[in-house]
Amino acid sequence: MIRQIVLAFFGSVFPAILFNIDRKKLVWAGISGTLAWISYLIVFNYGGSVIIATFMGAFVVGVYSEVMARRLKAPSMQFSIPGIFPLVPGVMAYNTVLYIVAQNYDLAYSSAMKTIIVGGAIAFGMMLSSTTYKFFSKIQRDIETKKAAQNKIKEMN
Template sequence: MMDFVLAFIGSFAGAILFNIERKNLIWAGICGGISWVVFKLFYIQTDRVVFSTFLAAFVCGVYSETMARKCKTPAFVFSIPGIYPLVPGITAYTTVRAIVEGRLIFAVNKGIETIGTAGAIAFGIMLASTVFQFVSKVNEGYKNKPKATS
């Protein structure tokens, strides 16, 4: 529960910095909280940072697309603050620190993890958006399909 609250506060504060409308601030904070909880649950189960980040970003993207349609606002209003808890800032810091300290093997490992995590965030959000667009096109096709007369 504490993880959700802290991720909510971080995403909520980030949403304020981006000047998001007041009516959407809570929803943006909830997106960050949900994405962090999903990350933690899958990380505990799998011990795989990149995979857990991908799943959390995908859930963030699905939530963002859903709320975008409900609130009639762009999805990035929710997805950008929603991924704040997932951004690998400490991993990037650790990479640079290891380089400065001369621990190059460790730095390479952490650097690859950082790049993988960032790519997983991008791919998760992109995949969710693509799935929503595909489903929308399919539904639109069924709605516009002429009815057969007998």
Template sequence: MDFILAFIGSFAGAILFNIERKNLVWAGLCGGISWVVFKVLFIQTDRVVFSTFLAAFACGIYSEAMARKRKTPAFVFSIPGIYPLVPGITAYTTVRAIVEGRLVFAANKGIETIGTAGAIAFGIMLASTAFQFVYKVNEKYRKKPKVIS
């Protein structure tokens, strides 16, 4: 059920960003995959920021691979793919706690919100960099002339 809801959320977000029809399902699939990775890791580790980082990393790898396959920019898949990971309720909880005067709780939730947002950005960036590095090394290795002795 979580996969389906994450898929629908990412699919709808892709529609809002006016992504081509041929890429809508793939963008929704990216969101579903990233949410499943997050959920599985969160259940195993009980660490929100770590789980978000690895889910964003998976989203980034998927986006880069689909960008090559579908011949379109990677952000077409990565932006809708991170929608399920965005810490909206955590940010809301932080602001609400500030208004209610629960400052220690607000500080904890604020740090979690900032950490989660940073984990999303770093996960996507690391995946993109790693994918491009491996791709360039692979291309360089293929073009290297063979020496016959």
């Protein structure tokens, strides 16, 4: 399991290097993939399906990338894109092609559908995390604005 986590880290750092992300942010991009894989393993090992585990991994990456984007003043894509690399269903896609070549169309169809659904789970997890983060940030900003206005009114009286 530790080996998988280390490989997830490097599986996120190397694409970040390929995408020419600032060297100071490479470790943070690697942590994104590590968190994705850890959350994937936790959900999968406790009885979750591959789809739910992938969704949770993508959701964690999305929240992490939004937080780190604010802290490091960088686009969230610098953390989210490398972070989802460990979750991409490459083996499933390979198996789909392998089944097609072997003319086993029933397994090919099943594998293709699972690959598409896992890809959709990644997209949905990223979208939902971004929307959720922005929603709670707006609520927090509104509360802070309201408190500042109330303090200003108190100072005037």
